[in-house]
Ligand SMILES: O=P(O)(O)OC[C@H]1O[C@H](OP(=O)(O)OP(=O)(O)O)[C@H](O)[C@@H]1O
Ligand code: HPA
């Protein structure tokens with residue numbers, strides 16, 4: 001375990017096993033649907049989860065990325081900033097949005113609105129983590145890996161001041177790291 005970690009909440013093995021289950025479920029659901037989705041990852045947090053998940057989606061999907069940010073340190077900065085937009089049009093296309101965490105829900109709500117404005121025919125969401133106790137806007141994911149308690153978590157894509165994203169598990173930092 002990294003020296004700054006207080007505890008691990010979700011292990012690497014649990015993440016891999018759950019990604020397999022979610023990939024299988026998503027593959028089945030979109031096999032029944034009319035059209036395959038464009039898989040859209042939100043940079044940077046979703047990258048490790050997206051990489052694990054798509055190995056288990058047994059469909060010929062394309063992937064794209066958007067870079068939005070709403071946090072500095074452990075604080076939400078209020079607005080959602082679009083730093084980099086999608087490289088292809090989503091007009092008339094269903095989108096499967098991949099997230100690392102739904103916390104207040106503001107990022108997801110805003111990005112869903114943006115994608116619908118661009119003409120996406122449907123927007124579904126898969127998130128590795130869900131922290132429902134912190135929700136300030138009404139939004140839910142269609143697929144969730146794990147529900148986490150109301151604590152700031154890092155690892156598997158999730159950062160504190162851009163650090164700890166590369167850890168292969170999700171956990172909570174020691175209190176002294178924030179001082
Ligand atoms: O539900 P919310 O309260 O909006 O928080 C969740 C969002 O915040 C984090 O992204 P961040 O803006 O920190 O960018 P990052 O992915 O580059 O870390 C996280 O990756 C989610 O996208
Ligand atoms: O708990 C969190 N950890 C890291 N980034 C985040 N962005 C929203 N919530 C979190």
Ligand SMILES: [Mg+2]
Pocket residue numbers: 045071158159
């Ligand atoms: Mg972040």
